[in-house]
Amino acid sequence: MVQPISTQVRMMAAAPRQGRVASVIVWSAAGLGAVAVLGAAALWFHYGTTVFFEMIAAGISACF
Template sequence: MVQPISTQAGMMAATPRQRRVASMIVWGAAGLGALAVLGAAALWFHYGTTVFFEMISAGISACF
């Protein structure tokens, strides 16, 4: 059976500062994702579905 390289006693818990930095990175990524979705929705409403579907069909036809 495979044995773990480090034991539970050898593993250290993350410090509060590391948790805070990780939390800030996650919230920042979530914020950027939300901005991207809002931007896409704004462009969809501004240009309409016709332009969106034309871009999709042009992309598919470029592949073939």
């Protein structure tokens, strides 16, 4: 029987690139989440708890 030449090498070469792209996506999502949390904390400290919760409630009610 005829067997393919270097098929496994080509499949293995593609794996690190896919892992790198996935890593970039995960780190970007983590960075975006951290920015959102820091922004929420900044609003909390600037406006206080009452105004902060009113802004969140107004935003949620605007969506529905």
